Amino acid sequence: MADDIDMLAGEYLLGTLDPTETRAFQRRLLTDPAAVAAVAMWQDRLSPLLLTAPEAVPAAGLWARIEGTGASANDNRPLRRWQVATAAAALVALVSTGVALSPRPAPVAPVQVAQQAPSPLLQSVAALSEQGSKPALIVTYDPTKRVMRVMPVNVAPRPGHSLELWVIAGKAAPKSIGLMREDGATALEKMALDMRQDLTIAVTVEPKGGSPTGLATGPVIYSGPMVSLPTS
Amino acid sequence: MTSEDLPDLLLAVAEGDRAAFARFYQRTSAKLFGIVLRILPERSFAEDAMQEAYAKIWRNAAGYDAQRGSPITWAATIARNVAIDLRRREHPAGRTRVEDFDFDALGDPSGASAEQLAALRICLDRLDPEQRALILAAYLNGESREELSERLGHPTGTIKSWLHRGLARLKGCLDG
Numbered sequence: 001m002a003d004d005i006d007m008l009a010g011e012y013l014l015g016t017l018d019p020t021e022t023r024a025f026q027r028r029l030l031t032d033p034a035a036v037a038a039v040a041m042w043q044d045r046l047s048p049l050l051l052t053a054p055e056a057v058p059a060a061g062l063w064a065r066i067e068g069t070g071a072s073a074n075d076n077r078p079l080r081r082w083q084v085a086t087a088a089a090a091l092v093a094l095v096s097t098g099v100a101l102s103p104r105p106a107p108v109a110p111v112q113v114a115q116q117a118p119s120p121l122l123q124s125v126a127a128l129s130e131q132g133s134k135p136a137l138i139v140t141y142d143p144t145k146r147v148m149r150v151m152p153v154n155v156a157p158r159p160g161h162s163l164e165l166w167v168i169a170g171k172a173a174p175k176s177i178g179l180m181r182e183d184g185a186t187a188l189e190k191m192a193l194d195m196r197q198d199l200t201i202a203v204t205v206e207p208k209g210g211s212p213t214g215l216a217t218g219p220v221i222y223s224g225p226m227v228s229l230p231t232s
Numbered sequence: 233m234t235s236e237d238l239p240d241l242l243l244a245v246a247e248g249d250r251a252a253f254a255r256f257y258q259r260t261s262a263k264l265f266g267i268v269l270r271i272l273p274e275r276s277f278a279e280d281a282m283q284e285a286y287a288k289i290w291r292n293a294a295g296y297d298a299q300r301g302s303p304i305t306w307a308a309t310i311a312r313n314v315a316i317d318l319r320r321r322e323h324p325a326g327r328t329r330v331e332d333f334d335f336d337a338l339g340d341p342s343g344a345s346a347e348q349l350a351a352l353r354i355c356l357d358r359l360d361p362e363q364r365a366l367i368l369a370a371y372l373n374g375e376s377r378e379e380l381s382e383r384l385g386h387p388t389g390t391i392k393s394w395l396h397r398g399l400a401r402l403k404g405c406l407d408g
Contacts, residue, residue: 010399014370015316016377016392040300043309045406046371047301048349050308053266053372062279063257066286067250162295209246209294212306213313 009038013046026173026215030166030202033219040217126201128222136222139165139201141193148177148193150186157182161218164210167193168200179210199226238303246293253290260304261286264311271315271374281318285311316374355405363398366391 011017012025028035127135138151150165163180165188178188180203193199202223204216211217238259244252265282272278288310296306356364369375377395381388 006403007396007399010403011392011395014367014395014399015320015374016370016380016395018377019320044301045352045402047305047309048352049368049371050267050312051263051304052349053263053270055262056266056269057262058265058279058282059275062261062282063254065279066257066283067254207295207297209292209296212288212292212295212297212310214288 005032005035005038006041009035010042013039013042023171023173027168027171030168030174030204030216031220031223036217036219126199126224126226128201128203128224135224137203137224139224139226141191141195141226143193143195146189146191146193148188148191150180150188152180152184155180155222158205160208161205162208162210163203163221164206164216164218166202166204166216168202169194169197174202174216176211176214176216179206193226195226195228200224201226239298242293242296242303242306245290246296256289256303257286260307263304264307267308267311268315270372271312271319277318277322278315281311281315284318285314288314312374319374320376351406355402358405359398359401363394363401366395367398367402370395 008017008025012022017025025035029039125141126139128137128139136152136154136156138153139148140151141148155163165177165180166174167177168174177191178186180186200223202216202220204211204220205218206216207218236255238256241252241256241259245256261282264285265278268278268281268285269275272281285307289307292310296303300306356367359367366380369380370377375383377388377391380391384391386394
């Protein structure tokens with residue numbers, strides 16, 4: 001078994017899995033710390049080889065491209081990627097309805113639910129928890145405003161690390177949606193989520209500043225499905 | 233040119249220091265471009281990959297963990313991953329390389345730990361030549377299983393089992 005995961009992780013790092021296998025393994029990386037560790041081991045084993053590449057000086061214009069259009073045009077400090085959310089009101093609304101956390105409301109309930117949830121923000125919600133324990137995070141998403149709000153309810157601090165949020169749409173590979181603020185509620189704007197798909201939100205522990213590779217590298221500590229609430 | 237250490241530069245980059253980012257680029261871009269060009273021989277694709285890689289380096293500098301290797305290795309890994317993603321996405325008619333990888337032609341491994349590289353070299357030398365060639369072609373040139381299968385004229389199942397045997401022996405040799 002240990003050998004299987006090592007071979008799979010090795011092939012994943014080499015890039016020789018086919019696209020279906022790659023996506024399946026990427027999903028596994030979100031929930032299986034042993035798989036993450038196996039990939040990291042292969043990375044450590046092989047990465048010295050990369051530096052044996054003969055140097056090649058890029059065209060002089062490349063730096064201007066990097067500097068001008070992409071990278072440093074934006075502030076890179078993780079905390080500034082997020083705006084402070086005034087999410088307290090939304091949280092109160094959520095808690096007072098109480099129904100938000102039950103999966104897929106029964107078709108007869110909508111009218112009542114809509115009356116109880118006056119805030120138009122609460123159109124989709126996920127309660128993220130450790131397996132089988134009580135919710136640690138509440139995530140809401142307003143598809144009309146494309147705003148996602150993340151409210152820690154009971155999150156253990158992870159000093160020296162960042163908590164990174166991921167969305168998994170159907171069977172697609174996990175996509176990073178940003179880092180959680182260390183000091184509380186977080187709002188993420190301009191989020192386009194396709195609510196017709198089954199969405200799962202997950203949180204991994206990453207090095208400070210987020211995953212260096214764009215793929216989850218740390219263990220998943222919380223996850224939960226996104227549930228659509230009836231809109232008024 | 234200053235003699236600043238790359239870890240210090242990267243630390244400054246993480247704080248949003250653009251001048252430090254420019255110096256980090258000066259110090260690392262030739263190496264990273266060399267890595268990317270092996271995967272994307274076409275310069276325009278390689279430059280796109282470089283742009284994306286340095287955008288990632290800028291954004292993720294705070295995530296660099298000194299205990300997991302040198303800054304150049306960290307940046308090299310990011311560049312490789314970006315280049316391979318781009319290669320898979322764009323599929324730039326993979327100018328297939330007929331020549332096998334020549335381990336003796338490796339350039340100056342500046343930045344890698346000498347012992348690590350020596351161990352890796354010894355262990356790679358112990359592999360069967362075709363296993364070694366497959367691992368290097370995949371890791372350094374970014375060839376997919378399908379590309380390897382087409383180029384070498386073996387079914388993908390054969391390629392997979394050679395890769396597994398090679399990886400298992402490599403792991404046994406390096407870890408043992």
